[in-house]
Every structure is written in structure tokens, then in C-alpha cells.
Amino acid sequence: MAAPPTDSFQGFQTNITEAKAQSTTTNGNPQSRGPSPNRGASVPDNEAAAGNPVSQKSWLSEEGIDKSKRIILRKLSHMRYQHEDLDQITTFLRDFGMKVVKKTDTERWYGGYGPDQYVYYVRQGPREFLGGTFEVESHGELEKIVTTFKDRVQTNGIEEITSAPGGGNMVTILDPEGFPVNFIHGQAEATPKQMPGKLLVNDESTKPRQRQFQRFQPGPAAIHKLGHFGLVSNDFPTLKTWYTQNFNIVPSDMLYIELPDGERKNVAMFAHLDRGQDLVDHHTLFLATLTPDSSIPHPHVHHCSFEVHDFDTQALGHQWLVEKGYKNVWGLGRHILGSQIFDYWWDTSKFMVEHYADGDLVNEDTPIGFGPAEDEGLAVWGPDVPAEFLH
Numbered sequence: 001m002a003a004p005p006t007d008s009f010q011g012f013q014t015n016i017t018e019a020k021a022q023s024t025t026t027n028g029n030p031q032s033r034g035p036s037p038n039r040g041a042s043v044p045d046n047e048a049a050a051g052n053p054v055s056q057k058s059w060l061s062e063e064g065i066d067k068s069k070r071i072i073l074r075k076l077s078h079m080r081y082q083h084e085d086l087d088q089i090t091t092f093l094r095d096f097g098m099k100v101v102k103k104t105d106t107e108r109w110y111g112g113y114g115p116d117q118y119v120y121y122v123r124q125g126p127r128e129f130l131g132g133t134f135e136v137e138s139h140g141e142l143e144k145i146v147t148t149f150k151d152r153v154q155t156n157g158i159e160e161i162t163s164a165p166g167g168g169n170m171v172t173i174l175d176p177e178g179f180p181v182n183f184i185h186g187q188a189e190a191t192p193k194q195m196p197g198k199l200l201v202n203d204e205s206t207k208p209r210q211r212q213f214q215r216f217q218p219g220p221a222a223i224h225k226l227g228h229f230g231l232v233s234n235d236f237p238t239l240k241t242w243y244t245q246n247f248n249i250v251p252s253d254m255l256y257i258e259l260p261d262g263e264r265k266n267v268a269m270f271a272h273l274d275r276g277q278d279l280v281d282h283h284t285l286f287l288a289t290l291t292p293d294s295s296i297p298h299p300h301v302h303h304c305s306f307e308v309h310d311f312d313t314q315a316l317g318h319q320w321l322v323e324k325g326y327k328n329v330w331g332l333g334r335h336i337l338g339s340q341i342f343d344y345w346w347d348t349s350k351f352m353v354e355h356y357a358d359g360d361l362v363n364e365d366t367p368i369g370f371g372p373a374e375d376e377g378l379a380v381w382g383p384d385v386p387a388e389f390l391h
């Protein structure tokens with residue numbers, strides 16, 4: 001059972017506001033009394049949601065989405081990329097915390113310790129994003145994809161996967177922006193692997209760790225599973241509609257900009273898989289709008305993100321990647337939307353990859369939040385957002 005929240009967000013907000021008000025006098029000089037210390041709390045989703053939240057039910061009805069017509073995705077399975085140098089990307093992905101589970105001369109599959117056969121697939125060739133891969137609910141969903149998206153289908157209909165661990169069947173289509181999206185079904189379940197041990201943590205009042213010392217082994221942060229990926233689009237409204245109308249993909253948070261006439265225009269979406277009452281990650285897919293100052297002037301994958309065990313694992317993994325000379329993009333820090341502790345890196349082909357830990361869980365009762373698309377909203381702590389993150 002999760003522990004009950006230690007505080008209400010109401011009190012949380014009031015205190016932050018009060019702290020601001022009390023930290024300066026009327027002439028703007030600091031008072032002799034210091035600022036209030038920082039605080040943290042696990043806040044219920046309906047209190048934490050930004051702006052004027054709406055229920056998923058009313059959002060779906062406003063958008064005219066017929067739930068019964070959607071293609072049902074079960075989870076995100078793995079990412080697919082093409083890299084020029086297989087050995088170079090393999091060395092990086094091992095340092096990033098993955099293990100090679102199968103290799104041929106031209107393809108490699110990399111796994112974590114989670115429930116998936118593999119979380120990352122590489123084909124040898126010029127640098128290219130080959131799309132995220134969703135596991136669908138049934139073989140019937142694959143058939144529905146082939147019939148629904150006829151001209152968008154890139155594979156020879158439903159293709160049997162003969163070479164990959166766990167097998168299964170796959171269909172690849174192109175979304176309206178031209179991004180490949182893959183769908184898999186029938187993959188054999190992976191054999192359960194050893195989970196990392198949980199650390200005992202002492203705080204000022206509860207000290208379960210008695211005569212036991214914290215000891216760590218340096219090394220990569222072992223990857224558990226793929227969590228999410230993000231796309232930067234030229235036409236956010238079309239892409240948002242396409243993903244939410246056709247699949248059980250529902251926003252968790254929308255980000256908007258305010259137009260000169262005061263109207264709000266949505267420019268980005270963090271979206272989860274609608275699995276009813278079942279708890280799922282706060283975002284599995286995010287879609288953002290390409291900005292004129294982006295260093296990549298065309299639609300592109302922003303990053304994909306993999307779950308690691310905890311904060312220490314992540315910090316040790318960060319240190320490992322620094323020592324190996326890889327290029328950090330942004331992190332460690334903690335996001336506000338989704339709450340994850342994040343750490344972003346460039347891989348050796350300059351695709352961005354992320355380690356995350358401690359992400360939010362949502363379900364169909366979690367309201368959709370609406371917040372301004374501002375850099376300050378990206379993290380509660382961590383280094384300043386570098387320009388290259390907003391590429």
C-alpha cells in the first residue's frame with residue numbers, strides 16, 4: 001500500500017506563497033527572518049493537476065473520440081533505430097545500462113532486467129529513427145491497423161518476426177508526420193530476471209537501517225524498461241488528433257502558449273495509455289511543436305527514456321557515463337510534469353536518451369492538467385535547461 005500523502009497541496013501552495021510574501025518587507029529589503037525551508041510532498045493527482053484540469057471523460061467527449069473504435073495498446077515495448085556503427089552504439093548502450101541479448105552481422109537487440117525481451121533494437125545503416133514499438137492487446141488489433149491505415153503500412157502487412165528474441169508479429173506504419181510507428185503482438189514473455197535490492201533509508205525520525213552501511217559498486221545504471229519517447233512535430237494539432245483518435249492514448253498534461261489575443265493554443269502533450277483503472281506511467285508518448293529556433297529544422301524524435309531503479313543508481317550511472325567521456329545534455333534533475341528524476345545524454349549518433357526514476361502513475365480518473373509551455377516549468381531542481389535540450 002502506498003503511504004497516505006503527508007500534506008495537502010492546498011497547504012503546500014499557501015505556504016510557498018506566504019514564504020514569498022514574508023521574505024521581503026514593503027520597501028523590498030529582506031527581513032531578518034530567513035526564507036521558509038523547502039518542502040516536498042506526495043500530492044494526490046486531482047490536487048496537483050495544473051491550470052483548470054478537466055476529466056479525461058469530458059476531454060474525450062469534447063474531442064469526439066469514440067473509445068470503442070480505438071486500437072488498444074497494451075504497453076510500450078521497445079525503440080527501433082538505425083546506426084552506422086554497430087560496435088560504437090553497442091559500447092554506448094552497455095555503458096548506458098543495457099545488455100546485448102542477440103546479435104547478427106547487421107542487427108542487435110538490447111535488453112533490460114524488466115519484463116521485455118528487449119527494449120532497444122538497432123539495424124546497421126545510416127543514422128535513422130525507426131520508431132517506437134507498442135505492444136497491442138490482440139492479434140486482431142494488428143489486423144485492424146492494416147485495414148485502417150492501408151496506405152500508411154510500411155511492412156508487408158502483418159509480418160512474422162523470425163529473427164528477434166521472443167518472436168511475435170509486427171506491423172509498421174507512418175504517422176501523418178512521416179514518423180514510423182511499430183506495433184507488435186505475440187512476443188513470448190521474457191524469463192524473469194533478478195531485481196535490484198531496495199536500499200533501506202534512514203530519515204530524522206524513522207531509521208530502519210540499523211548497523212547496516214550503504215555501499216555501492218560503480219558501473220552503468222541497469223535499465224529496467226522503456227518508459228516513453230517524444231516526437232517534435234511541424235503540425236502538433238494533426239498529430240495529437242491522430243494519436244488520440246486512433247489509439248487508447250490520452251493526455252495527462254497539455255502545455256499551451258498564450259496568443260496576443262489572449263487565446264490559449266496547445267503546443268505539447270504528455271500522454272499515457274488508457275488502461276482504465278490500471279495504473280500506467282504518466283507519459284508514454286509526448287508530442288511537441290517544432291520551434292523556429294530549433295537546431296533541427298524538421299520533425300524529429302526528441303528522445304526516448306528508460307527506467308532505472310532509484311536515485312543512487314541514476315547518480316552512479318551518471319558518473320559512469322561522465323567518466324567514459326559521453327556528452328551529458330541535461331541532468332540530474334527532477335521534472336515537474338511526470339515527477340521523474342531525469343538525466344539526458346547524447347548517444348554516439350547524437351540521438352538523445354534518458355535515464356529516469358520515480359515517475360508518476362495515473363489512471364482513467366486522473367484529471368488532465370493544462371500548464372504554460374515555459375522552460376521554468378520543466379524542472380523543480382537541476383541545472384538550467386540547456387538550449388540543446390530544446391532542439
Ligand SMILES: [Fe+2]
Nearest residue numbers: 228303305354
Ligand atoms: Fe523524458
